[in-house]
Amino acid sequence: MRFALLLLLILLVLAPLIPLGQGLEIEQLVEEYHSWDTGASNQSVHYRLRAEGRPVDAAQLGQALTPGGQDPGVIQLAAAVSTGPDQVLVLFSRASGGDYALAQLSLQAGRLQAQVLLEPVPYPRFGDARVPGWLSLRTDRTLYLVQGSPVRVIEVGPGVLLAIRDNLAVLADVNGRRPASLYAVSLEDGRRVSSLALDCLVVPTVEVEASALTESSATRLRYEDGPAWFARHFALQAGSPTRLVLRSDHALAVRPGCAP
Missing domain, CATH: 3.30.2020 (NE0471 N-terminal domain-like)
Incomplete structure (x- = not known):
């Protein structure tokens, strides 16, 4: 009986295996x-x-x-x-x-x-890259975006990935998990094309990856809600080069005596 139970546990553990084939x-x-x-x-x-x-x-x-x-x-x-x-x-x-x-x-x-x-890739972990066909790869110092096919690796800096827009990765440059600025990186060649300081704005801390947090609040932003948060308060203004701008109808609090 004990052997049968043990065999059942082993089968349950192996059940999630990806089906085999060619x-x-x-x-x-x-x-x-x-x-x-x-x-x-x-x-x-x-x-x-x-x-x-x-x-x-x-x-x-x-x-x-x-x-x-x-x-x-x-x-x-x-x-x-x-x-x-x-x-x-x-x-x-x-x-x-x-x-x-x-x-x-x-x-x-x-x-x-x-x-x-x-x-080398110290302390790596795969994650979501917010767009089909790509993965994120975070190390102890920086973030890479990896396209699966054709394979490409783009270093996008130490920030937290908020959104992908128009072949640009938008990231929050985080200081103690609270964004100090936003910046945009080209997915063609990894160039930083624009940045926007957030000194005058009251912004939430940003989750680096998906976590047990069930919903965002004024003080904490779920990783999953990054694209919607960016779209609500910011925009990419077309031009040469493209510019990150604060939307005129944003809903973020502004620090007293400060003009964003």
Whole structure:
């Protein structure tokens, strides 16, 4: 009976695996465990790849991700995201505790190919980029926007992504989570094309990523509400170059004795 229950738990943990088939695909293995210190339940996620239905072993992965003649070490996948039937973006490290790198893996004529896009990438995590076909990649110092196909990596600075408008990324330059200014970056070449100081305005703190916050308030802005908040109070004024401006009908409070 205990063996049957254990088998059922294992099957439940493996149930979310991405269905297998042809192409390059991702398996997510969720391990559930209890903390002896706190008694709380926790989860850790491990990633494995399959090429045309067959598991990709550590040797294949190391050979693809390491330049010829170098020792691949121990390849560890920290995250993996599918960007097409034969393409996967991965965050990986070559040694336990080492810095991570971003790479695109693809399947070409049945062989696993890799292109390392960014290295090193300290303390990385994938996130939402607010537009289909793109991912965000936040590190300890900056934010990158990554297009899946064709693959491109654009560094957009340390800010929090608020919106994507007219091929521009609009970000809040955050000081202690409260925006000090907004700036716009071109998704063509990563150039900062405009900025707008917020010194005279009373603005909320901005969530860096999706969280448990259920709704925005005057003092805190949910990550999910960033595009609507930007559209309500600000605009991109067409011209050469494009300018970030405060809308004339904005609803933000203005600090006494200050003119925005």
